[in-house]
């Protein structure tokens with residue numbers, strides 16, 4: 001379950017749970033308000049391929065690939081981790097299914113607090129285009145994810161800035177989702 005998280009930095013490692021004390025859960029409703037959807041895929045089900053196909057179709061996607069985020073397989077690993085954890089938005093939705101490992105997607109709540117969504121094997125996450133978000137693996141630093149996308153995905157990251165604020169996708173998100 002998702003929860004509102006504490007600030008990171010100093011003694012607080014982004015790769016830890018980063019819960020508030022006391023913990024404050026974020027509800028499905030909190031996520032719905034910002035256009036975020038989560039569901040599960042059962043990789044141990046022999047029909048998992050069908051479930052994956054259904055997901056791909058229900059989100060009108062037509063491709064998928066796999067990304068493994070770990071030191072051994074990812075060139076410039078440390079730099080990539082920094083990029084993933086910079087608050088940013090994209091012109092396309094971000095759809096991910098975690099196949100292995102543990103990580104955290106952080107998304108901004110309606111009132112701009114960080115909501116942390118812990119993800120592990122079987123977790124599917126949909127982040128709409130224009131939402132500010134970031135990602136980190138946990139301390140094991142080995143996450144494999146399936147990415148769903150359409151032709152010519154617009155994965156350019158706009159880090160939070162005046163420039164990102166003026167992106168049409170951001171305006172669209174604010175108009176359609178937040179208001």
Ligand code: KMT
Nearest residue numbers: 084094096103135143145
């Ligand atoms: C992204 O676009 O930030 C990523 O793909 C990283 C998360 S995938 C588990």
Ligand code: NI
Nearest residue numbers: 088090094133
């Ligand atoms: Ni992203």
